Amino acid sequence: xxxxxxxxxxxxxxxxxxxxxxxxxxxxxxxxxxxxxxxxxxxxxxxxxxxxxxxxxxxxxxxxxxxxxxxxxxxxxxx
Amino acid sequence: xxxxxxxxxxxxxxxxxxxxxxxxxxxxxxxxxxxxxxxxxxxxxxxxxxxxxxxxxxxxxxxxxxxxxxxxxxxxxxxxxxxxxxxxxxxxxxxxxxxxxxxxxxxxxxxxxxxxxxxxxxxxxxxxxxxxxxxxxxxxxxxxxxxxxxxxxxxxxxxxxxxxxxxxxxxxxxxxxxxxxxxxxxxxxxxxxxxxxxxxxxxxxxxxxx
Numbered sequence: 001x002x003x004x005x006x007x008x009x010x011x012x013x014x015x016x017x018x019x020x021x022x023x024x025x026x027x028x029x030x031x032x033x034x035x036x037x038x039x040x041x042x043x044x045x046x047x048x049x050x051x052x053x054x055x056x057x058x059x060x061x062x063x064x065x066x067x068x069x070x071x072x073x074x075x076x077x078x079x
Numbered sequence: 080x081x082x083x084x085x086x087x088x089x090x091x092x093x094x095x096x097x098x099x100x101x102x103x104x105x106x107x108x109x110x111x112x113x114x115x116x117x118x119x120x121x122x123x124x125x126x127x128x129x130x131x132x133x134x135x136x137x138x139x140x141x142x143x144x145x146x147x148x149x150x151x152x153x154x155x156x157x158x159x160x161x162x163x164x165x166x167x168x169x170x171x172x173x174x175x176x177x178x179x180x181x182x183x184x185x186x187x188x189x190x191x192x193x194x195x196x197x198x199x200x201x202x203x204x205x206x207x208x209x210x211x212x213x214x215x216x217x218x219x220x221x222x223x224x225x226x227x228x229x230x231x232x233x234x235x236x237x238x239x240x241x242x243x244x245x246x247x248x249x250x251x252x253x254x255x256x257x258x259x260x261x262x263x264x265x266x267x268x269x270x271x272x273x274x275x276x277x278x279x280x281x282x283x284x285x286x287x288x289x
Contacts, residue, residue: 016105019117023102026125030095033132037088041148042206045136052132056125059098063121 018066022059029055087131094124140202141184149209154217154276155183162285165272167265173285176234190233218277228260 032052036044097120100107107113139145147156159172159182168186171177177185188198201223208214235241236258246269247254256262264270275282 012109016108019105019108019121020102022121023098023100023105026098026121027095027102030091030098030125030128033128034088034091034095036132037084037135040139040142040144042145042209045140046206046210048132048136053129056129060122060125063117 015066015070018062022063022066025055025059025062027059029053029057029059084135087135090131091128094120094128097124137199140199141181141188143180143182143184146183149205151209151214151217151220154279155220155274157279157284158274158276160284160286160288161279162283163272166275167270167273169285173288179288186230188230189227190229220276225263226265228257228262228264231264232258 029052032055033048036048036052038044097116101117101120108117143156146152155168158166159168161169164170164173168182171186172179172182184198188194191197241247242254247257253262257264265273
């Protein structure tokens with residue numbers, strides 16, 4: 001029983017770790033996006049497309065992966 | 080009325096703050112409310128923020144300031160200020176025949192179903208050349224294809240000064256040839272003075288617009 005609780009807590013902390021990373025990546029991406037609004041210049045567009053968007057996308061994908069992997073690791077309910 | 084860019088920035092700031100909250104307090108997601116918060120902060124709001132940013136940057140890419148921010152475009156920007164109405168871009172810019180803040184895009188987009196997409200793809204190619212390719216001299220820059228009368232007629236078709244201009248009806252079929260793009264508006268002897276960046280050093284400039 002104790003081992004079961006440990007495994008559950010490990011999985012939960014792994015999910016939270018992934019969520020932290022996802023939040024961090026998204027926050028960085030959005031910060032870059034905000035900074036690109038300062039100037040009207042092709043470099044701003046490049047920074048948005050090459051840095052901001054991929055960071056946000058990576059965060060969103062990591063978030064989706066973390067909830068999907070968490071769901072698949074849960075024990076199946078008895079019918 | 081509130082500035083749209085401020086509203087967009089505020090939306091992104093809120094998204095940013097919520098993403099940071101989830102990053103710092105991930106244990107909030109153990110509760111049902113925290114899961115909903117994470118879904119909003121890590122999926123819905125970032126996706127909407129990217130869409131908002133994409134739209135903003137697409138709008139900005141149509142601005143004269145954006146086009147002229149590359150060094151190679153400087154002379155083309157100067158040609159908008161030539162004090163000579165025979166220069167077609169200068170005439171359109173100075174007489175407000177095109178919006179001054181969208182002067183380049185108004186004439187250099189395609190007025191077709193996917194014209195905006197084509198214009199944006201060309202713009203992406205220009206950015207690629209600017210930063211990763213060999214930038215040509217201003218005088219060596221040419222259009223990819225001859226300028227289509229469709230772009231001129233988007234505004235001028237049906238206008239009295241276009242329809243009733245005697246020079247447009249020198250021959251019986253001239254108007255139909257112009258309208259069908261068989262005869263270019265910029266044909267020799269017609270509106271053939273365009274940016275002319277190679278000879279700009281001899282021109283005088285209008286000081287009226289920033």
